[in-house]
Every structure is written in C-alpha cells, then in structure tokens.
Amino acid sequence: MRNYLKFYIEGKWVEPATPKTLEVINPATEMVCGQISLGSISDVDRAVNAAREAFTTFSQTGRKERVELLQRIVAELDKRHEDLAKAITEEMGAPVWLAQRAQAAMGRAHFITAIQVLENYKFEELRGTTLIVKEPIGVCGFITPWNWPLNQIACKVAPALATGCTIVLKPSEIAPFSGQIFAEVLDAAGVPPGVFNLINGDGPTAGAAISSHPGVDMVSFTGSTRAGVEVAKNAAPTVKRVSQELGGKSPNIILEDADMKSAVVDGVRAVMMNSGQSCNAPTRMLAPQTRMDEVIGIAKAAAEATTVGDPNGNAQIGPVVSEAQWMKIQRLIQTGIEEGASLVAGGTGKPEGLERGYYVKPTVFANVSNNMTIAREEIFGPVVSILGYDTIDEAVEIANDTQYGLAAYVSGKNLDKMREIASRLRAGQVNLNNAPMDLMAPFGGYKASGNGREWGDYAFAEFLETKAILGLTQ
Structure with a gap:
C-alpha cells in the first residue's frame, strides 16, 4: 500500500x-x-x-x-x-x-x-x-x-x-x-x-x-x-x-496499393496498445471499398489475436484505468451496435475469465459511417472503427470531417501520392507507413485537439x- x-x-x-x-x-x-x-x-x-x-x-x-x-x-x-x-x-x-x-x-x-x-x-x-x-x-x-x-x-x-x-x-x-x-x-x-x-x-x-x-x-x-x-x-x-x-479521433487512410496485411495489422495494434488509451491512436481506419472484405478479415483476426490480462503477466494489453472509463467504453460500444455498425470482433462486457479488473474486449466495428457516434467521439479504449471510401478525395474529406486534428496516418507504396495526401490532412502530425517515433518532431494538434x-x-x-x-x- x-x-x-x-x-x-x-x-x-x-x-x-x-x-x-x-x-x-x-x-x-x-x-x-x-x-x-x-x-x-x-x-x-x-x-x-x-x-x-x-x-x-x-x-x-x-x-x-x-x-x-x-x-x-x-x-x-x-x-x-x-x-x-x-x-x-x-x-x-x-x-x-x-x-x-x-x-x-x-x-x-x-x-x-x-x-x-x-x-x-x-x-x-x-x-x-x-x-x-x-x-x-x-x-x-x-x-x-x-x-x-x-x-x-x-x-x-x-x-x-x-x-x-x-x-x-x-x-x-x-x-x-x-x-x-x-x-x-x-x-x-x-x-x-x-x-x-x-x-x-x-x-x-x-x-x-x-x-x-x-x-x-x-x-x-x-x-x-x-x-x-x-x-x-x-x-x-x-x-x-x-x-x-x-483529444483525438485520428484517421488511418489505407491506400489501395498498400501492403494490406501489414497496414491493417499495424493499425489495429496501434489502437490496442495501452488498452486504446492514447490520444493519437488511429481509431478510424479508412479502407478502399474495393478491398473492404479483405480489410475486415485482417482486422478481425488482429483484434482476436490481441491478448488481454493481468498487466504483471504476458498479456499484450491490461485493463483500462478506472471503472468510469470502463463504463464509458461499454456505453460507446453499445451505441455503435444500436446505430447499425457491424460488430466484427469483441463487444460489450469483460473478456472471458477476467471478471475482476477493468478489462475491455479488443473490439472492431465495420460498416461505420462518419456520422455515427463511434466515429465522432473519442472512445479512449481498444476500439477500431472501419470506414469505407471510393476515391482519395472522399478519404481526405472523411479524415478531416472531425472536430479533432491531433494525428493522421497514411499507408501505401507511392510516397509522392502519400506526401500530397499528408498536405491535405488537417492534423498536427501525419505518420506515413508506420514510421518510427521521432522525439524531435513537434507533437500537438489542430482544431479541438x-x-x-x-x-x-x-x-x-x-x-x-x-x-x-x-x-x-x-
């Protein structure tokens, strides 16, 4: 004590x-x-x-x-x-x-x-x-x-x-x-x-x-x-x-030419780390409609492979910080279900075998529209929302359609195209292809971030x- x-x-x-x-x-x-x-x-x-x-x-x-x-x-x-x-x-x-x-x-x-x-x-x-x-x-x-x-x-x-x-x-x-x-x-x-x-x-x-x-x-x-x-x-x-x-509600634009498995798995892991309690987490995954089924399958597998448990053990994520935070996350997951998003992995309640402690199931929603609560509010938990887009212009419009502007993420193979997209994103920090942390890079946000x-x-x-x-x- x-x-x-x-x-x-x-x-x-x-x-x-x-x-x-x-x-x-x-x-x-x-x-x-x-x-x-x-x-x-x-x-x-x-x-x-x-x-x-x-x-x-x-x-x-x-x-x-x-x-x-x-x-x-x-x-x-x-x-x-x-x-x-x-x-x-x-x-x-x-x-x-x-x-x-x-x-x-x-x-x-x-x-x-x-x-x-x-x-x-x-x-x-x-x-x-x-x-x-x-x-x-x-x-x-x-x-x-x-x-x-x-x-x-x-x-x-x-x-x-x-x-x-x-x-x-x-x-x-x-x-x-x-x-x-x-x-x-x-x-x-x-x-x-x-x-x-x-x-x-x-x-x-x-x-x-x-x-x-x-x-x-x-x-x-x-x-x-x-x-x-x-x-x-x-x-x-x-x-x-x-x-x-x-706060943040950071978009993660995955381009059609990206290494899809790597980009989606990295995106899910980035949200799950620290039990989703990072303000710059890429919680809105924007994927091309032409590859949506593939993206959903990879995201589902990545979430279900995320181990949850005692932080003193070997689990990848532990509990969220408090009962109040746990209740907020549960409320927002339930709201996502009620508003018509497709629950791909996780959901409400505690993971099996973890009745004591503020543990949350690694959760993925698909078929999310940007006007849904889970796409607008900062959940601050291990919850990924997948949104679809048809064109780059639409992806950028969705990415910027938020009160927040802390971070944004782009994955693909054409750096010139990614650089152009980055210039259009209203966020204080844009990460390309899961780039490593740079402690000399300024960290902070636009708008309400x-x-x-x-x-x-x-x-x-x-x-x-x-x-x-x-x-x-x-």
Missing part, C-alpha cells in the same frame, strides 16, 4: 494545509492500492509563491548549469527506472513490458532530447542593431493526465527546466504514483528549492487553482477537450499563455518570451 500524503514544495516534503485524502484504485484488481492527499487553494498558493521566488535566480542560470542539472536528472531516472515502471503498472494498468520499454522509458527520453536541444539552442539573435532575446516565461503550471503519466510530465518539465522556468505540477489524481517518484528523482538530482513543486489534487480544486492563479505565467494541460476548455476559461482573466494537448506543440525544439518555444533590445550597437 502506497501512502503519498505530502507535497513537494520549496525543496521539502510538506503536509497539506488541510488534510483530505483520496484512495487510489489498482485497475487490474479493483482494490485500493494507496492514497494521496488532495491539495487546496492554500497549497497551490504556497507552491506558486515558492516557484516565483525561485524564478528570480533560476531564470538567470546559464546553459552549462542547466545542461548539468538535466544530466543529473537522467542519472537519477536511470536509478529509479524499475520503481517508475512498477508504479505505472499499478496505478493505470500498463503491462510490465509496456511500462518498462515505453511508459517509463519515455520520461528519460524527453530529458535526453531536451539536453540535445539545449546544448545548441539560440536564445539570442542580432538583427542589425536589434538584439532578439528569448527569455524564460516564468512560473509554469502543469496539469497532466493518467494515460501516459510519466511521459506527459517529462515532456513538459524537461523543456521548462531547460529554458529556465520554474514549475508547479499537478499529476492526475487517478495515477499519481509515478509523479511522486518523479519528484523524488528531481529532489535527488539537486533541483534548487522552489524550482520544481508538486501538488496532488483534483481538477476542480487544485487544477482550477493552478490555471487561474495570477502568479502562474503559463499553464500546460494534457487531457480531454472538455477539461481543456475549462482550463482555458480559468486562465483567460489573467491573460496567461495556455498550451494544450487534447489543442493549440501548442510539445517535444524537441518546438517545446522550448512554449516556455519562452521574446524580447527585442533596440539600439544595442550604434
């Missing part, structure tokens, strides 16, 4: 202003596995004040000092890798293999990337007699999600520290364990007091206090579009910068203000 009842403020572990606790549920067992304290407005005030005071000094540190700090953090992350992976499996149900190789590993990877960017980043540029200077924006409030908990913490904290900002972090109260260990990592790495602060709490209280606080200069939020709208509303009166990575960019050098821009000094040379 984990008991994380203190907050990390000004370099110390401190008691909350008002004792209030929340039980954390292990989604694989449905049993309480720990508890955290829920922060109040007073706790947020204390953390923000510590960050503001620390900013005066930390913002003036040099490149070398910050590179060395990030390197120490990487060293401490290496020491705690196993602890972080175990915490992620326990708090949100990621299988051990995924927690170790991806979930925990991505935290380290973002710090390595930030070091590489920082070593060569141009913070100053002389244009004639004017010096353009990029300076740290100030105190940053981070509100992070439960689906990739360490990844989303690290991809914000690493560039913020690299640019000289100070931080108040509120991890998800549903999956808070990895955030607590992360704070221990930063403490062990010698982050100066007040530069990084951690408050646990819920969105309506601690989250709202951070996003509305006049002492916070920018807020970065990852989560649902609905919650992102509330964050933006809370931030508006203080005119702070808001960066958001929100957000308004900022994370990862690599593009992440630095979110944490910098631009100043022009005129007449420097005369």
